[in-house]
Amino acid sequence: MAATVRTACPYCGVGCGIAAQASGRDLLVAGDPAHPANLGRLCSKGSALGATVGLEGRLLHPMIGERRASWTEAAGLVARRFRETLARHGPDSVAFYVSGQLLTEDYYAANKLMKGFIGSGNIDTNSRLCMASAVVAQKLAFGADLVPGCYEDLELADLVVFSGHNAAWTHPVLFRRMEAARARGQRHVVIDPRRTDTAEGADLHLAIAPQTDVRLWNGLLADLIRRGAVDRVYVAEHVAGFAEVEAELARCDQSPAAVAADCGVPLADLERFFGWFARTPRTVSLFSMGANQSAQGVAKGSAILNAHLATGRIGKPGACPFSITGQPNAMGGRETGGMATTLAAHMDFDEVSRARVARFWGAPRVAAAPGLKAVEMFEAVAAGRIKAVWVMATNPAVSLPQASRVRAALAACPFVVVSDCMAETDTTAFAHVKLPALAWGEKDGTVTNSERRISRQRRLFDPPGEARADWRIVADVAAAMGFADAFSWRSPAQVFREWARLTAYENRDRMLDLGPLAALTPEAYDALEPVQWPVTPAGGTARLFTDGRFQTPDGRARMVPAPALGPAEAVDGAFPLALNTGRVRDHWHTLTRTGLAPDLCRHAPEPYVEIHPADAEPLGVAEGALTRVRTAHGEAVALARLTDRQRPGSIFMPMHWTEAFAPHGRANPLVAARLDPRSGQPEFKHTPALVRPYRETWRGFFLARQAWRSPAGLDLVWRRIPQGACQLHELAGRGDETERQRLRKALARGAGVDVLRFEDPGAGGLREAWLGADGRLDRVLFFTTACRLPPRDWLAELFAAGPLDADARSALLIGRPPGRPLETGPIVCACRGVRADRIATAIGAGAVTLDAVAEATGAGAACGSCRPEIARLLPAKEVRHAA
Numbered sequence: 001m002a003a004t005v006r007t008a009c010p011y012c013g014v015g016c017g018i019a020a021q022a023s024g025r026d027l028l029v030a031g032d033p034a035h036p037a038n039l040g041r042l043c044s045k046g047s048a049l050g051a052t053v054g055l056e057g058r059l060l061h062p063m064i065g066e067r068r069a070s071w072t073e074a075a076g077l078v079a080r081r082f083r084e085t086l087a088r089h090g091p092d093s094v095a096f097y098v099s100g101q102l103l104t105e106d107y108y109a110a111n112k113l114m115k116g117f118i119g120s121g122n123i124d125t126n127s128r129l130c131m132a133s134a135v136v137a138q139k140l141a142f143g144a145d146l147v148p149g150c151y152e153d154l155e156l157a158d159l160v161v162f163s164g165h166n167a168a169w170t171h172p173v174l175f176r177r178m179e180a181a182r183a184r185g186q187r188h189v190v191i192d193p194r195r196t197d198t199a200e201g202a203d204l205h206l207a208i209a210p211q212t213d214v215r216l217w218n219g220l221l222a223d224l225i226r227r228g229a230v231d232r233v234y235v236a237e238h239v240a241g242f243a244e245v246e247a248e249l250a251r252c253d254q255s256p257a258a259v260a261a262d263c264g265v266p267l268a269d270l271e272r273f274f275g276w277f278a279r280t281p282r283t284v285s286l287f288s289m290g291a292n293q294s295a296q297g298v299a300k301g302s303a304i305l306n307a308h309l310a311t312g313r314i315g316k317p318g319a320c321p322f323s324i325t326g327q328p329n330a331m332g333g334r335e336t337g338g339m340a341t342t343l344a345a346h347m348d349f350d351e352v353s354r355a356r357v358a359r360f361w362g363a364p365r366v367a368a369a370p371g372l373k374a375v376e377m378f379e380a381v382a383a384g385r386i387k388a389v390w391v392m393a394t395n396p397a398v399s400l401p402q403a404s405r406v407r408a409a410l411a412a413c414p415f416v417v418v419s420d421c422m423a424e425t426d427t428t429a430f431a432h433v434k435l436p437a438l439a440w441g442e443k444d445g446t447v448t449n450s451e452r453r454i455s456r457q458r459r460l461f462d463p464p465g466e467a468r469a470d471w472r473i474v475a476d477v478a479a480a481m482g483f484a485d486a487f488s489w490r491s492p493a494q495v496f497r498e499w500a501r502l503t504a505y506e507n508r509d510r511m512l513d514l515g516p517l518a519a520l521t522p523e524a525y526d527a528l529e530p531v532q533w534p535v536t537p538a539g540g541t542a543r544l545f546t547d548g549r550f551q552t553p554d555g556r557a558r559m560v561p562a563p564a565l566g567p568a569e570a571v572d573g574a575f576p577l578a579l580n581t582g583r584v585r586d587h588w589h590t591l592t593r594t595g596l597a598p599d600l601c602r603h604a605p606e607p608y609v610e611i612h613p614a615d616a617e618p619l620g621v622a623e624g625a626l627t628r629v630r631t632a633h634g635e636a637v638a639l640a641r642l643t644d645r646q647r648p649g650s651i652f653m654p655m656h657w658t659e660a661f662a663p664h665g666r667a668n669p670l671v672a673a674r675l676d677p678r679s680g681q682p683e684f685k686h687t688p689a690l691v692r693p694y695r696e697t698w699r700g701f702f703l704a705r706q707a708w709r710s711p712a713g714l715d716l717v718w719r720r721i722p723q724g725a726c727q728l729h730e731l732a733g734r735g736d737e738t739e740r741q742r743l744r745k746a747l748a749r750g751a752g753v754d755v756l757r758f759e760d761p762g763a764g765g766l767r768e769a770w771l772g773a774d775g776r777l778d779r780v781l782f783f784t785t786a787c788r789l790p791p792r793d794w795l796a797e798l799f800a801a802g803p804l805d806a807d808a809r810s811a812l813l814i815g816r817p818p819g820r821p822l823e824t825g826p827i828v829c830a831c832r833g834v835r836a837d838r839i840a841t842a843i844g845a846g847a848v849t850l851d852a853v854a855e856a857t858g859a860g861a862a863c864g865s866c867r868p869e870i871a872r873l874l875p876a877k878e879v880r881h882a883a
């Protein structure tokens with residue numbers, strides 16, 4: 001193994017430091033003990049990075065249509081089509097849709113090209129789907145998009161409130177840090193309609209009715225005022241708008257009883273929360289997608305910020321409101337200007353800022369006004385107003401709301417460019433030009449995490465094929481468009497220096513300032529240690545507003561009235577359930593990366609819908625059964641998981657599955673595109689829906705060495721689950737024998753010659769296995785209309801084995817593993833591959849604490865992400881899990 005390289009994790013906004021050793025494409029990762037974000041820890045996703053860096057499925061050459069092209073030709077074509085479109089239809093006929101998974105250098109380059117040289121505001125980022133509401137709330141309150149606190153505050157706090165934040169799954173390493181603080185007496189309150197793993201172990205869970213957060217936080221503020229818990233001195237000196245907010249509160253009944261009733265929580269619980277909040281100066285309120293992804297996302301943010309401003313709990317150790325970022329570089333995008341609503345470096349579109357940025361860039365035509373926000377951007381594509389779009393590092397065909405409409409828009413768009421690392425994503429399917437980007441481990445640059453900390457992502461591998469850094473791809477196209485002089489960087493260090501200079505340029509009042517980094521030598525850039533902006537000659541800044549000064553003209557923060565509204569679209573008789581969507585523990589977004597690691601696919605192998613038994617049972621929806629979920633916009637089919645962790649009346653689906661993994665299990669064709677009018681962020685957490693059983697007439701599975709796609713034209717639900725040595729495809733359908741025969745024929749095409757086949761017409765069963773010339777297993781197909789199917793693990797393992805012996809062959813025909821029990825439980829611990837049944841056995845044998853389970857089975861001993869789940873299996877708690 002080569003030397004250790006210190007880099008940063010490409011997944012969530014915690015921004016963990018990684019110590020990596022690479023040799024060839026092999027990779028060993030460990031947490032970097034010297035990185036302040038994680039101090040050596042990693043979660044299951046970070047730990048499994050080694051399994052995701054292979055070259056399988058990568059886009060390694062520029063492609064024009066189905067044809068491989070040179071970089072000169074591809075960049076030339078992109079430049080020509082953009083120039084022609086601009087010449088004929090003006091600057092607002094083109095757009096870039098970019099991502100919090102770009103590096104800061106990439107973001108800076110893309111923003112400079114669009115807003116400075118193309119002259120349109122039409123560059124927006126997937127952070128619109130993620131952070132936009134928090135950004136607006138922070139701009140309103142603080143005068144700029146500023147995150148006051150730092151991770152240390154999460155340890156210093158005596159009370160942490162998680163508002164729509166499932167930290168145990170989505171920011172696991174931070175959650176570990178807070179669990180440690182909790183062991184020292186910190187209290188946790190979780191505000192989430194679902195009893196998540198974060199809520200499970202908390203001191204208090206407020207399972208509020210969907211979209212009632214504003215009512216709750218306003219009720220809290222009213223209660224603080226009643227109790228005299230407002231910091232009048234702080235407000236008098238540092239805050240404006242208190243009276244307006246107080247007047248707004250007076251417009252409805254703020255008694256705890258009325259608030260508790262509207263939020264659907266027990267009065268005693270609400271009063272407990274109010275009391276704790278009032279009495280705990282060191283309080284941090286984390287807020288994430290349950291707050292932001294709402295048609296009243298800005299109001300949710302404002303209501304949280306109001307409570308902190310009124311109590312002066314900001315800019316102090318262990319006290320702040322804390323909007324946590326999702327993606328590794330969501331923050332970098334907000335800084336550089338990746339959002340259509342800011343120009344660059346926290347400057348807006350006012351004349352002074354435009355002139356300043358134009359001067360700095362030497363730009364001929366700086367955008368005059370904000371551009372279209374993500375959802376509107378794709379509406380403009382659909383309407384034909386945008387005629388050329390370039391998508392970088394995001395998968396909008398999966399992740400935007402009303403995804404079927406997005407697909408139709410992309411299909412109809414005259415010119416679609418996609419820069420991605422992967423050859424075949426749901427979005428690259430619509431690309432006229434595909435540009436191969438360097439992936440994590442190959443690219444080199446900086447990211448900013450949730451606490452404003454800039455870290456280096458460093459290169460571990462040689463660039464594969466012809467892939468290029470995203471900033472360089474942008475610069476190549478810019479040069480081909482005739483802007484070579486302004487895009488002549490030769491290294492990411494050069495881009496970074498220019499970016500740092502811009503933050504300091506004519507900067508009298510902007511807190512976003514990286515000035516001292518503007519002169520970094522290439523060596524110093526390579527060696528850059530994690531540092532929090534604002535960067536001063538003395539170093540980074542952990543906490544903002546410590547002196548009570550904000551970035552507003554008078555230096556005061558603003559409290560902003562936040563009237564409470566209901567969901568954008570109420571449930572009704574036709575669609576009586578509220579569909580909520582979000583994340584699972586071990587998957588990342590659209591599966592292009594975590595879907596490569598079989599270990600990360602075991603915890604939630606296929607799409608599911610969580611539903612309360614009281615809702616499910618009258619509808620005939622049973623645990624583990626395939627279930628239709630329908631909204632006004634589309635339909636999906638997913639496995640039902642009956643659980644009282646779900647509020648009656650609400651259902652939950654993960655967002656992750658795609659055309660390539662589970663064409664019927666995609667959540668976003670169902671999700672409405674209801675937007676917050678101020679932030680443009682969609683209400684991903686609430687779409688009226690209905691469920692009913694799918695009622696398949698047969699089930700089956702298909703194992704093969706390669707991934708297959710569902711054949712067209714069959715009434716069939718298809719899910720692919722990657723295994724160590726093969727791909728498992730779960731199948732179920734409503735078609736008849738003829739349809740099954742058609743499917744069988746499609747799946748048998750080109751298979752090995754040696755066929756083992758057993759038909760059981762009575763049970764509607766078929767078992768068939770194809771062996772290659774070397775006697776090794778090639779494909780396996782099982783169907784049944786009546787019986788249970790055998791476990792798949794044993795068959796999947798046979799693909800890793802050598803030529804099959806007689807025992808294995810007859811076991812295949814009998815359809816059951818030799819001498820093994822018929823069912824194995826779901827994986828709980830992804831790091832150590834420990835299943836629920838083994839944990840149950842250990843508990844039965846006397847291991848009744850988390851540590852004892854860890855000792856007996858290994859589960860929970862590595863990254864710890866599964867500890868809340870193990871805790872649920874311990875005695876005195878009800879155990880409920882899907883098979």
Ligand SMILES: Nc1nc2c(c(=O)[nH]1)N[C@H]1C(S)=C(S)[C@@H](COP(=O)(O)OP(=O)(O)OC[C@H]3O[C@@H](n4cnc5c(=O)[nH]c(N)nc54)[C@H](O)[C@@H]3O)O[C@H]1N2
Binds near residue numbers: 171196288585586
């Ligand atoms: N494992 C994993 N981790 C990730 C990611 C991933 O894909 N996988 N993605 C990263 C990204 S980009 C992001 S943005 C973050 C997101 O991190 P989180 O925000 O923690 O994740 P979500 O699951 O989207 O939503 C959080 C919670 O909001 C709740 N919620 C729904 N409606 C409401 C409501 O009306 N009020 C309140 N208070 N809560 C509500 C949901 O039930 C859900 O539990 O995760 C990051 N980390």
Ligand SMILES: Nc1nc2c(c(=O)[nH]1)N[C@H]1C(S)=C(S)[C@@H](COP(=O)(O)OP(=O)(O)OC[C@H]3O[C@@H](n4cnc5c(=O)[nH]c(N)nc54)[C@H](O)[C@@H]3O)O[C@H]1N2
Binds near residue numbers: 394400419443583
């Ligand atoms: N229903 C529902 N939908 C949601 C959400 C939800 O909670 N519910 N959450 C929303 C949120 S918060 C987010 S952040 C989005 C995320 O949604 P997306 O951004 O669409 O999801 P990813 O899978 O992260 O897509 C990243 C793409 O970029 C590619 N890629 C990775 N690294 C690089 C790189 O360095 N360069 C280039 N050029 N390409 C790269 C990957 O292969 C992949 O195709 O989803 C949103 N959609």
Ligand code: SF4
Binds near residue numbers: 044
């Ligand atoms: S918590 Fe996990 S996913 Fe997030 S940065 Fe750390 S290791 Fe990566």
Ligand SMILES: [Mo]
Binds near residue numbers: 129131
């Ligand atoms: Mo996100």
